[in-house]
Amino acid sequence: MISIPSFAKINLGLKIGPARPDGLHELRTIYQTLAIHDLVRVEADAGSGIEIRCEDDRVPKDPSNTCYKIAERVLQTTGNRGKISIEIEKHLPVQGGLGAASSNAIMTMLSLERELGVSLSPADKLRIAAEVGSDLPLFLIGGTVLGVGRGEEVYPLPDSPRIDVVMVTPPVGVSTSKAFARWDELNARESSLTAAQGASTMDEFSVRVFSWLSASFPQASADVEPASGVPAMGGNRAETLLLDLVRAGIENDFERVVFPEYPDLREVKELLLCEGAQYASLSGSGSTLYGLFASETEAQSAMERMTAAGHKAIATTTLTRTEYWQALVSG
Helix, strand or coil, rough: CCCCCCEEEEEEEEEEEEEEECEEEEEEEEEEEEEEEEEEEEECCCCCEEEEEEECCCCCCCCCHHHHHHHHHHHHHCCCCEEEEEECCCCCCCCCCCCCCHHHHHHHHHHHHHHHHCCCCHHHHHHHHHHHCCCCCHCHHHHHEEEEEECCCCECCCCCCCCCEEEEEECCCCCCCHHHHHHHHHHHHHHHHHHHHCCHHHHHHHHHHHHHHHHHHHCCCHHHHCCCCCCCCCCCCCCHHHHHHHCCCCCCCCHHHHHHHHHHHHHHHEECCCCCCCCEEECCCCCCEEECCCCHHHHHHHHHHHHHCCEEEEEECCCHHHHHHHHHHHH
């Protein structure tokens, strides 16, 4: 049985654009992988069928599971048959905005390659990942990744240096589809005001992102290339990078619709900032929030104080692209 870590991601900013003809939304975001992870174990044996095992009752065990969908497509693409058993050891929250299900699915794909003795082409991997979900392809790159389109079009960015992170997951689950629906309702109500005042557009968000990249990584414009699996080099100025991120005004649009419905989430963000986070945000549509800290000592102290106050807080770090793939290969 192949066992492999399944890492989390956070979103460093997320801009929601207009709905597309397919009903999905244009997005701009920066994904960042973290060291915290689930474990995925995959085994291929004689027989047929796909079995999902997980002790967490919130994880579906039927064909709606992303790991099931990935396994099905890998078998179809490679022409293989067999009984596929997938065991998910959960440590990441369900519906937390950390991409756990997507990461689990990509790790299923990579494990199946090893179990079946096959090698999917990079194009097939990206195609299969994008068919199953918008944020799956980022886990085929790792590190710091630009996501565009509906989030499935991914570009490796220069890796950020190690940044210490405190994550807090309140005991609520936020539905991404419902959050998008609330966003559409908000836009419909504000459409006339938006036209009169001029809202932050997708292009303006892109300018902010590249302003941050240029300030933090002077070589960024030369390093942004379509997903190729080739690591991009980064700097070593974690504290300055955080300040640049704040100055650039990069925010998560989901906060505008999620915070009014779940005011406790807004309070957690404010608490992270009070505890010394230099940047704090909702990840994805939530419910997990994170704070970025200038040092491990500060992050650890903040995590301990928040835990003592009754919050489910975890201290972790960002993961560079090289660290990400080293862990997957050795896992």
